[in-house]
Structures are given as C-alpha cells and as structure tokens.
Amino acid sequence: GAGVSQSPSNKVTEKGKDVELRCDPISGHTALYWYRQSLGQGLEFLIYFQGNSAPDKSGLPSDRFSAERTGGSVSTLTIQRTQQEDSAVYLCASSPDRASGYTFGSGTRLTVV
C-alpha cells in the first residue's frame, strides 16, 4: 500500500483481557518495527523483524507481549492479560532495509480500563 496501515486506530479494553494490534507495512519493505509511546514520553522499542531472520525481541517488556509477522508482510502484536500500564500508543514502522529511515503508521491508541 501507499503507507503503513495500523488497526484498530483506537482500542479500549478491560484489564485482564487479551488484545491484538495489526500492522500492514509498505509492500516490499523487509524491516518492520513495533514501538510504544506513552503520553509525554519518547519512543520505546518493542520488537524488530528483518526479512526471514529471527526477530529481535529485546524490547518486549514482559512475556505478556508477543508479535509475529506472517509471510514477511502483515504483523500482529498481541498483549495478553492487559494491565493499566499497557495503556499507550503502539506504533508500527517499516523500512526498505535496516539502515534507512522508517515510515510510521498512525498508531493504535490502547486504553486499558
């Protein structure tokens, strides 16, 4: 597509429920990143996919967080047993290679109540 698409744009969930966030990167971009941005905070790296290589999961804050990328394209970030501290904007970005600037989606605003 023309840009990075994320869905849903907003998600309100109850504490303890699982959520899935979707990212559709730019076609042909081999690198895909998930970041988290809390109000007034900088970008927090979560996970990075590069082609068919094993993902870099070093930024995932706990084992409640997981992500997959199917067929080198669409990615899903899953948060299990959500907590209030998980409330944030989750941003996905893709790039043609790992040395290039990223194109970000508009993000999913997650609110855990």
Next chain:
Amino acid sequence: EDQVTQSPEALRLQEGESSSLNCSYTVSGLRGLFWYRQDPGKGPEFLFTLYSAGEEKEKERLKATLTKKESFLHITAPKPEDSATYLCAVQARGSNYQLIWGAGTKLIIKP
C-alpha cells in the same frame, strides 16, 4: 551508554521568527542520525538522515546539520503549520541497527 538528548523540551516562536532545535548524542560510532516530525495523533514522519559531520540537508524551511557531537534543526521564517514535535534518533555502528530516540522538542509557532 548510547544516549540522545534534545533541547529545549518546548519552544514557542512567533511566525517568521527563526530558531534552532538541538540534538546532542553520545554513541560508540555514529552510523546515522535521523530527524522526524510528529503531529498530534499521528506517527512520526521522516524528515532527514545525516551520516557524517559537516553534512547538511534542507527541506523547505528546515535545514539539518551535523557535527561529531550534535545536530541542529534550523527553522527559517517558520509558519504555524510547522508546529509539531520534532524527534531525533541515532543509529550506532556495531549495534543491531536499532534507533536510540530523544524525547523530542515540541515546537509551537504562533501566528
């Protein structure tokens, strides 16, 4: 420890009043420095990549410069539509290509 610091945290200017935003960095060898613009409710938008000291890049009213310790984003005769948060990030050599992000500078241009 690799680190990126942006200053000021916020900057209010009158339309037409030129100024500069600063991004100071400490990394074990710079692979690249990136500038992004972020509007409320949107993801960051890529502006520039700088790779070596002395390099400059321009886009409309924005010009980014790079030294061995810092980068400046110069804004000339800004307009209200330039209001946004400007983010700086660096990519270190020998890293796994991850970006280290600054906290951003919120720029407000008053008409």
